[in-house]
Amino acid sequence: MDPWRPLTHLNKEDLQKLQNQKLHYFLNTYLYPFSPCYRKVFDQNKINPRLIRTVEDLPRIPFTSKRDFISTPQDEERFKAFILQPDKAKIRAHWPAAKLMALACTSILSGRQAVEEKLIREFKPIFMTFTTGTTNRPVPFLYSHHDIQNLYTSGSRMLSLFKIQPSENILNVFPYAPHLAFWQVVFGALASNALALSTGGGKVMGTEGNIAAMMKMKPSVVLGVPSYIYHVMREAGEKGCRLHFIKKIVLGASRITPGFKAKLAEIVEAAGASQVSILGTYGFTEARSAWAECPTSLDISSGYHLYPDKEIFEVVDPHTGEVKKEGEDGELVYTAIEARASAVIRYRTGDFVKGGMTSEPCPHCGGTVPRISSDITRLSDIKDLQLSKIKGTLVNLSHFDALFSEILSVEEWQVEIKKKNDDKFEVDELVVYACARQGAPPSQLEDQIRKKILLATEIAPNAVHVLTREEMVKRLELETANKEKRILDKRPKD
Numbered sequence: 001m002d003p004w005r006p007l008t009h010l011n012k013e014d015l016q017k018l019q020n021q022k023l024h025y026f027l028n029t030y031l032y033p034f035s036p037c038y039r040k041v042f043d044q045n046k047i048n049p050r051l052i053r054t055v056e057d058l059p060r061i062p063f064t065s066k067r068d069f070i071s072t073p074q075d076e077e078r079f080k081a082f083i084l085q086p087d088k089a090k091i092r093a094h095w096p097a098a099k100l101m102a103l104a105c106t107s108i109l110s111g112r113q114a115v116e117e118k119l120i121r122e123f124k125p126i127f128m129t130f131t132t133g134t135t136n137r138p139v140p141f142l143y144s145h146h147d148i149q150n151l152y153t154s155g156s157r158m159l160s161l162f163k164i165q166p167s168e169n170i171l172n173v174f175p176y177a178p179h180l181a182f183w184q185v186v187f188g189a190l191a192s193n194a195l196a197l198s199t200g201g202g203k204v205m206g207t208e209g210n211i212a213a214m215m216k217m218k219p220s221v222v223l224g225v226p227s228y229i230y231h232v233m234r235e236a237g238e239k240g241c242r243l244h245f246i247k248k249i250v251l252g253a254s255r256i257t258p259g260f261k262a263k264l265a266e267i268v269e270a271a272g273a274s275q276v277s278i279l280g281t282y283g284f285t286e287a288r289s290a291w292a293e294c295p296t297s298l299d300i301s302s303g304y305h306l307y308p309d310k311e312i313f314e315v316v317d318p319h320t321g322e323v324k325k326e327g328e329d330g331e332l333v334y335t336a337i338e339a340r341a342s343a344v345i346r347y348r349t350g351d352f353v354k355g356g357m358t359s360e361p362c363p364h365c366g367g368t369v370p371r372i373s374s375d376i377t378r379l380s381d382i383k384d385l386q387l388s389k390i391k392g393t394l395v396n397l398s399h400f401d402a403l404f405s406e407i408l409s410v411e412e413w414q415v416e417i418k419k420k421n422d423d424k425f426e427v428d429e430l431v432v433y434a435c436a437r438q439g440a441p442p443s444q445l446e447d448q449i450r451k452k453i454l455l456a457t458e459i460a461p462n463a464v465h466v467l468t469r470e471e472m473v474k475r476l477e478l479e480t481a482n483k484e485k486r487i488l489d490k491r492p493k494d
């Protein structure tokens with residue numbers, strides 16, 4: 001049974017006590033004994049995990065960054081060092097007597113195999129989701145049964161914040177992919193006892209198919225990527241569909257502004273819905289979890305409600321790394337305290353939160369768990385890697401160079417990222433312009449480009465235009481500009 005209800009009513013002191021205890025226990029019973037990576041970090045920095053007793057002691061541990069997961073020629077599978085790897089000797093050496101005694105009892109009562117099974121369920125990776133676009137190769141984060149249970153828990157906590165009842169129908173239009181957002185919704189919905197359909201989004205069923213499913217199922221709750229939901233609702237409205245059954249729209253995998261919420265509500269309400277709640281969520285692969293806002297009026301955000309029994313968040317100065325005070329802006333840093341399989345601590349998310357974190361009770365739902373402001377943007381040092389979210393997927397723009405250079409029949413290319421109909425609330429569109437190398441048949445060019453981009457970025461271009469060399473030269477301003485216009489991001493900056 002998930003202790004979410006009592007947890008949301010604990011006072012500040014009790015929550016702090018809980019976090020201190022869990023942190024100390026996790027570091028000494030799981031992380032330091034079983035994580036090859038963090039064992040090295042602790043030993044090299046002469047940190048005794050026994051002396052990390054409270055959240056205030058955390059800054060003694062160095063940060064982990066996205067770069068630490070990126071494979072190098074010397075180490076092609078760096079992500080593996082973050083996976084907890086227990087064995088009999090390590091368990092005997094590090095687990096407290098009471099925990100060893102419990103294992104011994106299981107062995108006596110149910111046999112050695114029962115002990116093995118218990119440990120397998122706790123530690124053996126059985127599932128994974130991937131980060132997108134931060135490296136040439138996506139980084140996998142693995143889950144054991146224990147972690148899957150946490151995925152159910154975070155999902156059901158969000159649905160309980162949204163006050164979703166078992167009698168409600170849920171439509172999940174997140175794109176089907178080995179990414180956190182899709183699976184977080186699947187597991188959350190399973191845990192909630194509500195009836196859910198996961199369509200896989202536009203790529204799997206097409207917008208027509210998603211609208212047809214919505215009209216048939218009449219869900220009161222629809223979840224997905226903001227720009228895609230906006231697109232589906234607008235198309236449905238234009239077709240004359242009545243959307244009176246929609247009560248809650250849950251958005252993920254992108255930043256959501258009050259302006260967007262208002263515009264989306266206007267579209268859905270014009271199609272017959274009334275008093276629609278639009279709720280934002282925040283999550284990332286490395287945490288294998290997501291957090292949510294609770295219902296408020298559309299112009300207010302409650303902030304994301306955290307799970308103090310599962311993780312610790314810090315807000316730090318992105319330049320000095322110094323921990324900020326409550327309510328101050330800074331970069332979000334995540335520490336797992338309930339993880340098995342892949343586990344990270346003091347992980348710099350690269351996300352900048354304006355308004356920081358608060359431990360004051362939520363004025364909307366009364367919950368006492370800490371909350372982070374929903375005004376979260378990507379930090380500029382991440383932009384140096386030229387990361388951009390296109391269609392909700394993080395893409396490293398500098399990879400287009402390598403990608404096109406591998407298509408031998410392409411001579412010149414240009415990538416244009418824009419908003420459909422130049423409407424800033426609409427879906428992203430990726431359009432490619434290219435011309436063929438002399439002697440190469442232009443007829444196959446479009447197909448080659450489409451396949452290559454989909455494979456490398458998991459994004460399907462909306463259009464590929466094969467032009468003449470002269471037209472490409474003009475488009476790229478090869479002869480007129482100081483630097484050619486290789487990648488045009490025409491999306492409005494907010």
Ligand SMILES: [Zn+2]
Nearest residue numbers: 294302362365
């Ligand atoms: Zn709340």
